[in-house]
Amino acid sequence: xxxxxxxxxxxxxxxxxxxxxxxxxxxxxxxxxxxxxxxxxxxxxxxxxxxxxxxxxxxxxxxxxxxxxxxxxxxxxxxxxxxxxxxxxxxxxxxxxxxxxxxxxxxxxxxxxxxxxxxxxxxxxxxxxxxxxxxxxxxxxxxxxxxxxxxxxxxxxxxxxxxxxxxxxxxxxxxxxxxxxxxxxxxxxxxxxxxxxxxxxxxxxxxxxxxxxxxxxxxxxxxxxxxxxxxxxxxxxxxxxxxxxxxxxxxxxxxxxxxxxxxxxxxxxxxxxxxxxxxxxxxxxxxxxxxxxxxxxxxxxxxxxxxxxxxxxxxxxxxxxxxxxxxxxxxxxxxxxxxxxxxxxxxxxxxxxxxxxxxxxxxxxxxxxxxxxxxxxxxxxxxxxxxxxxxxxxxxxxxxxxxxxxxxxxxxxxxxxxxxxxxxxxxxxxxxxxxxxxxxxxxxxxxxxxxxxxxxxxxxxxxxxx
Numbered sequence: 001x002x003x004x005x006x007x008x009x010x011x012x013x014x015x016x017x018x019x020x021x022x023x024x025x026x027x028x029x030x031x032x033x034x035x036x037x038x039x040x041x042x043x044x045x046x047x048x049x050x051x052x053x054x055x056x057x058x059x060x061x062x063x064x065x066x067x068x069x070x071x072x073x074x075x076x077x078x079x080x081x082x083x084x085x086x087x088x089x090x091x092x093x094x095x096x097x098x099x100x101x102x103x104x105x106x107x108x109x110x111x112x113x114x115x116x117x118x119x120x121x122x123x124x125x126x127x128x129x130x131x132x133x134x135x136x137x138x139x140x141x142x143x144x145x146x147x148x149x150x151x152x153x154x155x156x157x158x159x160x161x162x163x164x165x166x167x168x169x170x171x172x173x174x175x176x177x178x179x180x181x182x183x184x185x186x187x188x189x190x191x192x193x194x195x196x197x198x199x200x201x202x203x204x205x206x207x208x209x210x211x212x213x214x215x216x217x218x219x220x221x222x223x224x225x226x227x228x229x230x231x232x233x234x235x236x237x238x239x240x241x242x243x244x245x246x247x248x249x250x251x252x253x254x255x256x257x258x259x260x261x262x263x264x265x266x267x268x269x270x271x272x273x274x275x276x277x278x279x280x281x282x283x284x285x286x287x288x289x290x291x292x293x294x295x296x297x298x299x300x301x302x303x304x305x306x307x308x309x310x311x312x313x314x315x316x317x318x319x320x321x322x323x324x325x326x327x328x329x330x331x332x333x334x335x336x337x338x339x340x341x342x343x344x345x346x347x348x349x350x351x352x353x354x355x356x357x358x359x360x361x362x363x364x365x366x367x368x369x370x371x372x373x374x375x376x377x378x379x380x381x382x383x384x385x386x387x388x389x390x391x392x393x394x395x396x397x398x399x400x401x402x403x404x405x406x407x408x409x410x411x412x413x414x415x416x417x418x419x420x421x422x423x424x425x426x427x428x429x430x431x432x433x434x435x436x437x438x439x440x441x442x443x444x445x446x447x448x449x450x451x452x453x454x455x456x457x458x459x460x461x462x463x464x465x466x
Contacts, residue, residue: 003036003039003040004039006171006172007035007039007172009173010035010039010167010171010172010173010174011032011035011036011039011172013173013174014031014035014164014165014167014173014174015028015031015032017165017174018031018164018165021163021185023162023163023164024162024195024196024199024200025199026195026198026199026313027162027164027188027192027195027196027199029312029313029314030188030192030195030313030314030315031164031188031339033314033316034319034339034341035167035172035339037319038167038172038319038321038337038339039172042319042321043319043321044273044274044318044319044320044321045274045275045276046259046268046270046274046275046318047276047279048276048279048282048283050261050262050263051259051260051261051262051268051270052259052260052262053259053260053288053289053290054257054258054259054260054267054289054291054355055290057245057258057291057354057355057356057357058233058354058355058356058357059356059357060229060230060233060356060357060358060359061357061359063229063232063233063356065229065232065233065236066232069232069235069236070122070228070229070231070232071122071123071124071228072232072235073213073228073231073232073234073235073236074118074122074124074126074226074228074231074232075122075124075125076210076211076212076213076235077124077126077211077212077213077214077215077226077231078126078127078128078129078206078211078213078214078215078301079115079126079127079128079129079215079226080129080130080131080193080214080215080216080217081097081111081128081129081130081131081216081217081218081219082130082131082190082193082216082217082218082219082343083095083097083108083130083131083132083133083136083140083158083219084131084132084133084135084136084161084187084190085097085133085136085218085219085220086133086135086136087099087220087407088328089367089368089405090368090369090372090405090406090407090410091405091406091407091408091409092407094136094139095108095132095135095136095139095140095143095219096219096220096366097111097136097140097219097220098139098140098143099366099372099407101222101366101372101375101376102375102376102382106143107219107220107222107366108140108143108144108219110222110382110386110388111128111219111222112128112144112147112150113386114222114225114226114385114386114387115128115150115226116147116149116150116386117384117385117386118225118226118228118385121385122228125152125153126152126226127152127153127155127206127211128150128152128157129155129156129157129158129159129202130157130158130159130219131158131159131160131161131190131193131196132158132159132160132161133160133161133163133187134160134161134163137158137160140158141157141158144157153209155202155205155206155209156200156202156205159196159197159200159202160196160200161187161188161190161192161193161196162187162188162192162195162196162199163185163186163187163188164185164186164187164188164339165184165185165186166183166184166185166186166324166326166336166337166338167336167337167338167339168334168335168336168337169323169335169336169337170334170335172337175326175334175336177326177327177333179327180327183326183327184326186338187340188339188340188341189320189322189340189341189342189343190295190342190343191315191317191320191340191341191342191343191345191346192341192343193216193343194304194308194315194343194346195313195315197304198305198308198313199313203301203304203305203308204305206301207301207302207305211301212235212300212301212302213231213234213235213298213299213300213301214297214298214299214301214304215227215230215231215296215297215298216296216297216298216299216343217294217295217296217297218295218365220365220366220367221294221295221296221363221364221365221366222364222375222387222388223360223361223362223363223364223365223388224244224294224296224362224363225362225385225386225387225388227362230244230298230356230358231298233356234298237354238352239300239350239352239353239354240299240300240303240304240307240350240351240352240353241297241298241299241300241303241304241346241347241349241350241353241354242297242298242299242353242354242355242356243258243269243293243294243296243297243298243344243347243353243354243355243356244294244296244297244298244355244356244357244358244362244363245258245291245292245293245294245355245356245357245358246291246292246294246357246358246359246360246362246363247290247291247292247357247360248286248289248290248291248292249286250286251396252286252292253283253284253286254272254284255292255293256269256270256271256272256292256293256342256344257269257270257283257289257291257292257293258270258291258293258347258355259289261348266348266351266353267347267348267353267354267355268318268345268347268348269293269342269344269345269347269348270283271320271342273320273321273322274318274320291355291357293344294358294362294363295343295344296358296362296363297343297344297346299346299350303350307349307350315346315349316349317341317342317345317346317348317349318341318342318345318348319339319340319341320339320340320341320342321337321339321340322337322338322339322340323335323336323337323338324336324337324338361387361388361389361390364380364388368405369399369404369405369406369407369410370397370398370399371397372410373397373399373410373414373418373421373427374394374395374397374421375388376417376418377418377419377420377421378391378420378421378422379391379392379394379395379421379422379424380394391422392422393425395421395424395425395426395427395441396425396426396427397426397427398426398427398428398429399427399429400429400430400431400432400433400449402432403431403432403433404429412434413432413433413434413435414434414435415434415435416435416436416437416438416458417437418435419435419439419440419441419456419462420438420439420440420441421441423440423441423442423443423463424441424442424443424445424463425443425444426444426445426446427441427445427446427462428445428446428447429446429447430446430447430448430449431447431448431449431450431451431454432449432452432453432454433447433453433454433455433456434453434454434455434456435455435456436455436456436457436458436459436460437458437459438458438459438460439456439458439459439460439461439462440460440461440462441461441462441463442461442462442463442464443463443464444463444464445462445463445464447462
């Protein structure tokens with residue numbers, strides 16, 4: 001596609017900025033691919049008329065794989081965790097995976113525990129490799145130092161996600177922000193996983209060491225524990241790529257979903273940002289699109305390497321155009337476009353890609369302090385192999401965002417720990433409530449706002465009959 005002179009200049013400036021910053025050549029080519037799409041007016045939208053719903057994928061509950069086949073596939077599997085997020089929506093300024101989630105154990109501690117337990121139980125090497133960002137790497141590697149036994153076969157413990165310039169929406173030139181030059185940059189979305197694996201040399205190192213399969217998930221999803229059963233299913237399927245799905249509920253209406261592209265029958269991923277606004281009713285219809293995409297992925301390392309080589313490092317994932325301000329905390333700062341892609345969208349690159357429906361226990365992301373309250377509470381327990389499982393029916397949590405949204409405020413309101421939730425159906429908190437020790441929630445409990453700071457006293461029971 002041809003670019004205007006103005007856009008050619010903008011692309012040249014962006015490429016030079018990336019090269020000067022030491023960004024990998026492969027990442028610069030991927031960015032250029034998306035820049036040309038953006039400049040030509042591409043929106044990345046996927047209309048409902050172009051797809052068919054996915055209604056009958058495989059189910060893990062129906063899978064029967066022998067113990068020997070599970071172990072054989074698991075022995076060739078690597079665990080990759082996306083660890084580039086800072087948890088800024090919860091007021092954090094370091095890797096989200098370093099947030100304590102069970103006692104003094106962080107997400108990262110729990111992940112390491114799951115991997116080490118799986119290695120011991122199944123007698124497999126099971127490397128753990130993190131995709132860090134330039135903002136999370138140092139803190140994360142320091143946090144891994146107490147686990148020298150984690151290293152495997154000389155493989156690295158992490159590789160770096162790439163970065164790219166934010167573009168002024170007015171003319172698509174790289175933004176300049178002298179007040180904080182770091183804000184001139186953004187990650188390319190987790191679709192950068194594949195480019196970063198190739199450019200870092202980690203993909204080749206894994207193949208040279210004899211690994212065949214990758215299990216990828218977010219570091220804030222402790223439900224995505226190492227699974228020999230899914231590894232065995234994936235190996236037996238012969239598929240180059242697979243996604244884990246869960247059945248949708250009314251709480252999952254914003255989650256992306258897989259669909260079948262009518263033009264060629266290929267599985268594709270559609271996220272909220274790729275849905276025309278006037279068609280959101282279709283997107284959120286849990287009967288029409290009954291499964292959501294968990295962002296737990298499996299792929300064949302050989303197939304990925306072959307495809308990346310064929311495409312010269314550019315998988316060509318669908319564009320996601322993300323409009324922000326250069327300083328996210330200042331709505332008056334210049335409007336910019338962040339060019340992104342989703343790693344789950346790679347499903348459309350691989351003919352023969354597939355999906356499997358898993359139990360809800362494999363999807364426990366912590367996106368808000370509502371989620372964090374649940375995972376810190378007795379509504380969940382930790383098994384001997386480090387997995388997280390619900391004790392009973394998980395209650396619905398709705399905390400007042402004015403006081404509980406940020407981690408500092410959340411922790412300040414639970415100075416003696418979170419309440420017991422095993423008897424709760426729901427907990428709704430409105431207002432500035434601080435919880436004492438030994439608090440128990442029963443049934444559908446609600447605390448109302450009287451406009452002043454209030455306290456739930458030690459040993460209290462709150463609920464409709466309390």
